[in-house]
Amino acid sequence: MPLPQQHRFPMQKYHILRSLVEENLLGRVTLESAKLASLSDLELGHSKEYVGKILTGSLTRREVQKMGFPWSDNLVSRARQSVGATLAATQFAKKETVSISLAGGTHHARYEQASGFCLFNDVAIATIRELETNSNSRVLVIDCDVHQGDGTSEILLDYGRAYTLSIHSARNFPHKKANSDCDIELPDGTEDVEYLEKLSNGLRKVKEAFDPSLVFFNAGVDVHENDRLGRLKLSTEGLRQRDAMVYDFARGCLASLVAVMGGGYSSCATQIAELHYQTVAEAYRSWKSVNMDSEKLAK
């Protein structure tokens, strides 16, 4: 998934997103900073050797190429903090029903390999920690980023109390797809109506097969029509309806929900941040009628 040089570090969106949340929702939600994930946390989803290589920067040139970023201490800290945010968000969601990481969704990271700008798989790690600490938990991952959640599906493959659904562009990265429990592949140019119908059908299928207590939602906005990498054509309103559909589904299952932001690669950082903010605001709107104090946000 090579990005043009000027888009290699689309990190500005996170700063803008945080500002939007502070400006519009502070006082109504709790915003907290995340800690770095510990070594033992990282090793829940990755091999000890791989974690060691990432932390010390002892990757081969080929491994760095697959990662997509040049290695740096700062990059590793950021990746660890992103996992820490998703872990913290999971704990909040279990108490407060819904919680959002203002980063996260690094779903291409595999058990022993960085891939597609993803070093550590935050959702897979948080899922495994949840399954290991609660024998009654059943965890559903709904991955709506335009790219298949291949790393997550691969890492969670043998976990019977985890279910992975990925709805993604058929022709987009990764070109060798993993096997999720439910994969929905979309043709280039898919628009709102077809997308929402296929997602709805997928969620219905999940509900027949699996009764989740916790839902992770990768809310990547790279399905948007202005995205440079996405290949799909969802409108801003279509995206809002997608988010609302997932939230309604989780509420219908009486499950807690953790949303993570995932990808977004428009040339305008403000526009991407506004789409991510819409996901946050829609969660607030969706749960507000249930409990005004129910949202917690972690960054």
Ligand SMILES: [Zn+2]
């Ligand atoms: Zn993506």
